[in-house]
Amino acid sequence: MTETHPAVANGSYDVEKVRADFRALLMEVNGHPLSYLDNAASAQKPAQVLDRMRHAYEFEYSNVH
Numbered sequence: 761m762t763e764t765h766p767a768v769a770n771g772s773y774d775v776e777k778v779r780a781d782f783r784a785l786l787m788e789v790n791g792h793p794l795s796y797l798d799n800a801a802s803a804q805k806p807a808q809v810l811d812r813m814r815h816a817y818e819f820e821y822s823n824v825h
Contacts, residue, residue, distance in 0.1 A: 781806040 779785045779793075782804045787794045796804055805813075 781808065783807055783810070 782796075784804055785794055785796060798804070
């Protein structure tokens with residue numbers, strides 16, 4: 761899994777550390793970093809959550825019968 765890290769260090773908020781956890785935000789559009797404006801219908805998930813969900817689906821999820 762992706763290593764966790766604090767986004768706030770020395771009293772400053774490191775936006776690039778937060779962006780790095782969201783794989784969709786690593787993309788560029790027309791040479792510019794992607795901006796994602798959230799709405800009530802969906803939300804991006806950090807890499808750590810996606811990695812854990814994938815692990816659960818691959819190794820811990822099954823039918824009860």
